[in-house]
Amino acid sequence: MKVLSAEFVLSAKEPVHYPPAGLPEIAFAGRSNVGKSSLINTLLKRKGLARTSNTPGRTQEINFFSVNNRMYFIDLPGYGYAKVPEKMRKNWGPMIETYLSQRQTLRLVVLILDVRRDPSEEDRQLIGWLQFYRLPFFIVLTKIDKVSWNQLGLRQRQIGGGLGLSSATPLISFSAKTGEGKDLLWREISKAVAPV
Ligand code: GTP
C-alpha cells in the first residue's frame, strides 16, 4: 500500500474520547518495549510518528493514527512492565479490553511478540480475549534482525506450537530495523480493510 498521508489523531483512555467510529481500524498490541510503535512507523514510513523509546511503557494511552484518510492505526499501550506505576498497570486491562470488545470498526489486531522471548501470561490473556470476542488477529514476531536464520525457524515453531494456534493464524516475521516482513504485513492489513 502506498502511504500518502499518515497523521496522529488523538490519544484516549475511554470510549467517549475515541474519534468517531467510521473508518476500519487495525490495532497493534504487545508487551512494553516489544516494538509496536517502531513497527507502525516502519509501515507508515514516518520515523517519529508513533513515539518510540528505550524506556518501556512509553505508550500509555490508546493512540489513533489516520492513514490515507482510509483507516485508523491504533497503537495500544504495552503491558507487562514492572516499573510502570501500579495505577497504570491496573488500568491497562480494562482499557484494552474495553477497546477490543466495544469498538465496532475494529477489523484486525496485530499481536506483536519478540522473537527471542516466550509469550508472557499477558500475551496469552490477550489472545484469550481476541478468541473470546472473535476478533481476527495475527501474530508478528519482531526484532528478527537479532537472531540467525536457524534460530528464526526454531523460534517460529516453538512460539507457534506453544500458543497452540491453528494454522489459520499466520505468524509473520518482521524487523523494524531492516524492513523485512513489511510487504507481507501490508498485504494482510489491506485484506482486512477491504470492503466486504
Ligand atoms: P511501549 O510504547 O513502551 O509499549 O514500547 P513499544 O512496543 O512501542 O516499543 P518501541 O517501538 O518504542 O521500541 C522499543 C525499543 O526496541 C526501541 O529501542 C526500538 O528501537 C527497538 N526496536 C523496535 N523494533 C525493533 C526491531 O525490529 N529490531 C531492533 N533491533 N530493535 C527494535
Ligand code: MG
Ligand atoms: Mg510504544
